[in-house]
Amino acid sequence: VxxxxxxxxxxxxxxxxxxxxxxxxxxxxxxxxxxxxxxxxxxxxxxxxxxxxxxxxxxxxxxxxxxxxxxxxxxxxxxxxxxxxxxxxxxxxxxxxxxxxxxxxxxxxxxxxxxxxxxxxxxxxxxxxxxxxxxxxxxAGIKPRLELAAKAGLDVNKGITVNEFMQTSNENIFAAGDIVEFGGKGWGIIPAALDQAAVAAKKITGQPCAPYIPTVPSNKLKIMDFDVMSAGTAILDDADQDCKVFISKDEMKGIYKKFVLRDGKLIGSILLQAKKDEGFVSQNINKQVSEDEIEQRLTLHA
Ligand SMILES: Cc1cc2nc3c(=O)[nH]c(=O)nc-3n(C[C@H](O)[C@H](O)[C@H](O)COP(=O)(O)OP(=O)(O)OC[C@H]3O[C@@H](n4cnc5c(N)ncnc54)[C@H](O)[C@@H]3O)c2cc1C
Structure with a gap:
């Protein structure tokens, strides 16, 4: 072809x-x-x-x-x-x-x-x-399938390295999804594959196209009647000093909520058994949020 x-x-x-x-x-x-x-x-x-x-x-x-x-x-x-x-x-x-x-x-x-x-x-x-x-x-994680890229002589690291328009080291060859490495990072999740594919498709078809903004990872565990959601950057126990961390927990009920703000922006959240907060986090991740709203959410029960 x-x-x-x-x-x-x-x-x-x-x-x-x-x-x-x-x-x-x-x-x-x-x-x-x-x-x-x-x-x-x-x-x-x-x-x-x-x-x-x-x-x-x-x-x-x-x-x-x-x-x-x-x-x-x-x-x-x-x-x-x-x-x-x-x-x-x-x-x-x-x-x-x-x-x-x-x-x-x-x-x-x-x-x-x-x-x-x-x-x-x-x-x-x-x-x-x-x-x-x-x-x-x-x-134990994924390994991008790099055989084609290697045969085509493209630049690869852990994945095929692309620019913000999903272009590889050959300007006529694009890549998207699990195979991609952008900014030193791979994603391995569907939302990132979709975001990257949209950018690549627009660029390939000559449509106006904003550069790819790294997808904020948001994951849910789907194994039982126990809700686990993690979005953005919230895994560190001691967040860096620029961050303000809000936590509430009720270990008896298995409820845990963590919201991490930097400069008033919600940069990460971990929610266990807190379904009512999941929509809020999805909609507001990487956006400005009010501390009052976060304080209220800490006491809201699923
Ligand atoms: C069991 C499982 C559960 C998952 N659950 C989730 C989830 O809940 N949420 C989430 O966000 N992500 C989930 N993922 C990850 C998600 O599936 C991937 O991030 C997503 O499928 C990546 O899309 P992709 O198109 O890059 O790759 P893929 O979906 O892997 O598609 C690549 C396709 O290319 C084909 N292919 C490979 N080489 C060639 C070749 N030489 N010629 C022609 N075709 C070729 C492959 O057969 C494959 O069909 C899950 C993954 C697995 C394995």
Missing amino acids: AWDKLCICTGASCSVPPIKNVNVKGVFTLRTIDDALAIKEYIKGKKKAVCIGGGLLGLEAARNVKKAGLETTVLEVFPRLLPRQLCSTSAGILNDKIHGLGIDTVLGAKVEEILGNDRVTGVKLAGDKILEANFVLIS
Whole structure:
């Protein structure tokens, strides 16, 4: 197919950390429907699952593996769950909720080796702790599919590097979505892929086009009757001195609200069991908000 302008949107594959014996039977990643079907088939009759990675995908997958009847343990290398979305206090509350679902978690757990010869029998952690497992799922982030870009001689780093109009180092080749690196960063979420695709499409078709403004990440965990939302920059426990941080929590009810303001702008928020505030955060992230409104929201219950 001949082209004048090209847009590469080949997405990403799952990133697999350097773990010994990782290709043994019974170790899976989850990206496509075929992966999901293969996992569904493999876990039939299995007893013990280890899910490596306590991010959004890892927790959602662990919940479903548990529902399928396997004893399930989530291993996270960071000292908290959802390390890219939650601060340690909110992650602690979530950890308790996850345990409440009968899912075990081991934090600060670095997997060094998958055990088993013809199929997986367990995992070995740094420090030689061993966990039995007859199914292992790795959810450790994504790896942009760079083969085409490499063949085309484009500049790449972790992703294809693009300018604010989604142009690669070849002005006639654009890129958008999980494959892209912009400002040293990749996103790996649908809203960013859509924002980038809109910019690329306008530029390719010669329409007036504002430069891409980095998408503010906003994520929701969809695993149970427990609402978790994280938007913007709110994961640090000690926000920098320019920031004003508003927090309220009710650990009995699992409610936690954190709003981070810089120069009167809402730059980040973490909400647990606070559905009534989610719309406010979505609409006002990166916008000026009044401190009075934030104070009122701290006492508002879901
Ligand atoms: C299980 C799972 C759950 C997720 N849940 C969420 C969520 O709740 N919210 C959210 O925001 N994000 C979620 N994501 C992330 C989201 O799916 C991605 O950010 C989004 O799909 C990126 O879009 P994309 O078009 O860049 O890549 P993709 O959706 O991966 O599309 C790329 C397509 O290109 C095809 N392709 C690759 N190479 C070639 C080639 N050489 N020739 C032709 N075609 C090729 C691939 O087969 C694929 O179909 C989830 C991801 C997974 C895996």
